[in-house]
Structure formats: C-alpha cells, structure tokens
Amino acid sequence: MEPQTHTPRVPEGHLKNANGPVDIHAMTSYGDIVVRRLCPLNTSKETPMSDAISVEGLAITLKDQPVPPQPGRPPGVGLHVPGMAITADHVRAEPVDVRITRVEPAGEEPNGARVRAWHAVVAASMAQDLPGMAPSTPDRLHAYLTSATTLVWTAGRAGEVVGLAVLRLPAAAVTGRAQVHVHPAHRRCGIGDRLVAALISGARFHGLHTVTVAVPVGGTGDAFCLRRGLVRLRTLHHLLLSLREMHPGWLAEMVAAEHPGYHLTGTTQITPPGRDTAVPAEALLTVTAEHGRQIASCTEVLVPGGTGPRATGPRATGPRATQHDHRPAADGHHGLGLDLWIKAAMLRTLYDQHPQLTQVVTDNPEHATTLLAVNHHLGFRLHHRTNQYRLDVTGSSATN
Structure with missing residues (x-):
C-alpha cells in the first residue's frame, strides 16, 4: 500500500x-x-x-x-x-494504462499462468516489505483465494499484473479483512490507491461498514494508512519458532507438570470451506485446558496439507504451522501456568505427529505481555511487527 x-x-x-x-x-x-x-x-x-x-x-x-x-x-x-x-x-511519473479488474480465482488452475502471475506480485511485495518471510506456493495462494467468500482484484499495466487486492467477507459481521500488494517496481504510481478504491466499492456493495488491514510497522503501507486517515487498532508481534530447535524431552516435562483440577483435551479435524482463517483441507489441531466442563484456556494450530520429509540444515525451511491463542473467558484462570501448559502440549503434538513441519508462526498483540512472555520462553523469536488499521468504508471517498 x-x-x-x-x-x-x-x-x-x-x-x-x-x-x-x-x-x-x-x-x-x-x-x-x-x-x-x-x-x-x-x-x-x-x-x-x-x-x-x-x-x-x-x-x-x-x-x-x-x-x-x-x-x-x-x-x-x-x-x-x-x-x-x-x-x-x-518527483515521479503519472501512472499510465493501469487497469483494475475483478477476477474469479475459482475459474483458474491452481498452478496456472494467471495464478503464478498473482503469486509473483505477492512474492515480490513480501520480499520488499517482509524480508525473510517466504510467501506460500501458488497452489496455496489459489486455495486461500478460493476459500470462504473472497473478492479479488488485479492491477494490470502494459499487459503485466503489477498489483493484487484481496477482500475476505465475514460470515455474519460487518467488518472484512483486506490485503493489498503492489510490485515494488510499480509503486508510488497510484496503483495501490486504485486497488483500495476497488476494495471500498466491493465492501460497500456487500454491506460492510469497515475493513481491517495489517501492514508492516514503519513501511510504505504504514504511511499510506496514516495519510489516508485510517484508525490504528493495535500492533501485533509476529513470532517464529523452529521445531528443530525444540527438545521433545523438555516439552514432555512441561506437559507432565500437575495442574490440580484441570485436564488437557486435544482434537484434530479437517477445516471445512468457509473458515475465515484457514483454507480447506488444512488440519485444525486444538488443545484446551478444561476445568470441569469449562474451557479455561485454548490454543489452535492450522497445519497445511501435504506431507514430506523434515527439511535439514541450519537454514532449511519447509511447511509452517500457524498457531492461534485464545484467552480464557474468565479471569479466574489466569496466572496458573495454563498458557505454557497447553502450548507445550501442542508443540509436542506437532513435533511427534507432523514431522513435515519445520516452523510454527504465531502473533500476539503488543499489550498481551503474558502471552508474549510464554512464547519467548518456549523459543519463539520476533520476526516482524504489523500495525492493524480500520478503514470506514461507509464514509470513505475513494479515488479512481
């Protein structure tokens, strides 16, 4: 942006x-x-x-x-x-012959030429804004764009795709989530602005009131959101853990620690179409700490589909699992070490049952100091930070 x-x-x-x-x-x-x-x-x-x-x-x-x-x-x-x-x-040139087009990813082959062109824009954008954070493969991008209710626009210039905008529509709310990517070689030409205008029009048509977008702290997207008057909601810390650096015995010790009155429960299911944070065929693993029939603390991990050997070497990368932490509804369960307990149990499950995984990523709000401390204790390290903004589409004036 x-x-x-x-x-x-x-x-x-x-x-x-x-x-x-x-x-x-x-x-x-x-x-x-x-x-x-x-x-x-x-x-x-x-x-x-x-x-x-x-x-x-x-x-x-x-x-x-x-x-x-x-x-x-x-x-x-x-x-x-x-x-x-x-x-x-x-001092820069005015954009010429930029065409914004609504596209239908469902009609494209997962590894087809058009999907690869979209993926190339996302990969170049991420390489510029988030060095070291590898994008998903073209087929995974296609799966994401065709899951749930997703609207997609491309920006074309001289026959080349140079920008991509994605709007995820909620199932039963009035706030959507958006992504905007512009190839670094074509930035500062107004392309991002035109993609946002398309997002706003699409959001209004579907009855949304607001759209949220997350951009790297201090980047060009940050400046865009501030100048446009978007409301900053929060800052997220994006953390990364290498499973190869984990010792299963250490995890087992934490899992075996007694928590009187509480017990662990684990479930696994295949994510159905329509889940906002997943793509179909991902495995959803859930670990909860329960007190009687009450869920005191919960963590979820989405495991991408596909299998393969664990990557080797100090710089090897491979499939990443995405972890989501859910705070307990009642404050009475805080401070008992439940967060560390369930997260250690989840990591041990990933280590034992999903050898194809090499990394786990998660994010925590900057103010969630307890969760951040637990993740740091487990070995998660800060990779980057993003600011989450809210765009009021009911009162926005888009520039075409």
Missing part, C-alpha cells in the same frame, strides 16, 4: 515562465507533487521559477531544479512547498 494520491488537473500552459509550460499532475496527501516538463528545461538559467499556484488550497512554488531522467520516469523539476522539504525522489 502507498500514500493516497489525488489527481487534480492543471490545464497545459497554466503555469509558464521563460522555459515554457509545466503540467502539475498529482498531489499526494502529504504534499509531494508529480510534475512533468512539457518542454526542455533550460538548465543554464539561474533565475528560479517564481510562479506560485494553488492545488487544493496548497501554495506551491516551483524552482528551477533539474531532475536527471530515470528509467520509467520522464524528466522533472524539483519543488519547494512552504514548510516541507521535497526532494527529487518525490
């Missing part, structure tokens, strides 16, 4: 000086301007442009600061906005 871009038009020739007309193409919400010279810039002229114009109420003074031509960008000029430094990096 990227900063919001408005596209006010200034008629050609509206702003002139001795060097000829300049066309102002767009202004982002934090004040950087897209400028294209309509005639060669006279770099020998020492007198800066003194003309000032107003774009949506912002006074902008153009100065005679040449910007060297770059691949994919026309020559431009530098800008000075009162109270704000604008560098040559902010």
Whole structure:
C-alpha cells in the first residue's frame, strides 16, 4: 500500500515562465507533487521559477531544479512547498494504462499462468516489505483465494499484473479483512490507491461498514494508512519458532507438570470451506485446558496439507504451522501456568505427529505481555511487527 494520491488537473500552459509550460499532475496527501516538463528545461538559467499556484488550497512554488531522467520516469523539476522539504525522489511519473479488474480465482488452475502471475506480485511485495518471510506456493495462494467468500482484484499495466487486492467477507459481521500488494517496481504510481478504491466499492456493495488491514510497522503501507486517515487498532508481534530447535524431552516435562483440577483435551479435524482463517483441507489441531466442563484456556494450530520429509540444515525451511491463542473467558484462570501448559502440549503434538513441519508462526498483540512472555520462553523469536488499521468504508471517498 502507498500514500493516497489525488489527481487534480492543471490545464497545459497554466503555469509558464521563460522555459515554457509545466503540467502539475498529482498531489499526494502529504504534499509531494508529480510534475512533468512539457518542454526542455533550460538548465543554464539561474533565475528560479517564481510562479506560485494553488492545488487544493496548497501554495506551491516551483524552482528551477533539474531532475536527471530515470528509467520509467520522464524528466522533472524539483519543488519547494512552504514548510516541507521535497526532494527529487518525490518527483515521479503519472501512472499510465493501469487497469483494475475483478477476477474469479475459482475459474483458474491452481498452478496456472494467471495464478503464478498473482503469486509473483505477492512474492515480490513480501520480499520488499517482509524480508525473510517466504510467501506460500501458488497452489496455496489459489486455495486461500478460493476459500470462504473472497473478492479479488488485479492491477494490470502494459499487459503485466503489477498489483493484487484481496477482500475476505465475514460470515455474519460487518467488518472484512483486506490485503493489498503492489510490485515494488510499480509503486508510488497510484496503483495501490486504485486497488483500495476497488476494495471500498466491493465492501460497500456487500454491506460492510469497515475493513481491517495489517501492514508492516514503519513501511510504505504504514504511511499510506496514516495519510489516508485510517484508525490504528493495535500492533501485533509476529513470532517464529523452529521445531528443530525444540527438545521433545523438555516439552514432555512441561506437559507432565500437575495442574490440580484441570485436564488437557486435544482434537484434530479437517477445516471445512468457509473458515475465515484457514483454507480447506488444512488440519485444525486444538488443545484446551478444561476445568470441569469449562474451557479455561485454548490454543489452535492450522497445519497445511501435504506431507514430506523434515527439511535439514541450519537454514532449511519447509511447511509452517500457524498457531492461534485464545484467552480464557474468565479471569479466574489466569496466572496458573495454563498458557505454557497447553502450548507445550501442542508443540509436542506437532513435533511427534507432523514431522513435515519445520516452523510454527504465531502473533500476539503488543499489550498481551503474558502471552508474549510464554512464547519467548518456549523459543519463539520476533520476526516482524504489523500495525492493524480500520478503514470506514461507509464514509470513505475513494479515488479512481
């Protein structure tokens, strides 16, 4: 995702000086301007442009600061906005021939050319925003896009897929979940903004009130959400554990610890279509600590389908299981070590019964200090953090 871009038009020739007309193409919400010279810039002229114009109420003074031509960008000029430094990096080309298309993943082959093109965008986006976090395979992406009720849009440019937006519709609520990916080579061209506009239209059509999106802390998506006025809900810590670093005997000791009045219960089922956090055919493992008939604490793990040998080597990666922690409904069960107990039992189950797994990932809210401490004790390490934002689609003004 990227900063919001408005596209006010200034008629050609509206702003002139001795060097000829300049066309102002767009202004982002934090004040950087897209400028294209309509005639060669006279770099020998020492007198800066003194003309000032107003774009949506912002006074902008153009100065005679040449910007060297770059691949994919026309020559431009530098800008000075009162109270704000604008560098040559902010001068960029207006997007051309970008087409936003609603697509139907269910009609595509899991490893077909179109799915692979979508996957390439997601992989490039993640490599830029989350280095070291490998994306799922094309067939897994296809399974995700065709599970539950999912709307998908692509952004095409010159016949190439350069962006992907996904909206998961809830089963019985008014808040959807969204993802937006733009290939790094095509960012800062307004493509993300147009994909978000499609998301908003789709969310409104299906009666949603809000949409949530999670973006890496400090990244371009963070800046986009802040400039667009989205409400930050919380910060999540995404943790990763290597099962090869676990000692099964240590896990067994924690599982064997006595907790008078409580007992462990474990279940396994295949996830049905429609579960919001899973794709069909994943195995859903649940471990609960029960007090009588009351569930005191619970953890779930989604195990991806497929089998294979455990990867070897210090840098080997393989299938990852995703763990979800559920806090007990009653505070009276806190502080008894139940969280560590059920999570150790779950990890021992994964280690023994699912040798194809190499890693377990989970996330905890930043304020959930108890859960974070338990996960760190077990060996989970921080991989990255994301900020979760809420977009009010009932009052949003999308830019097309």
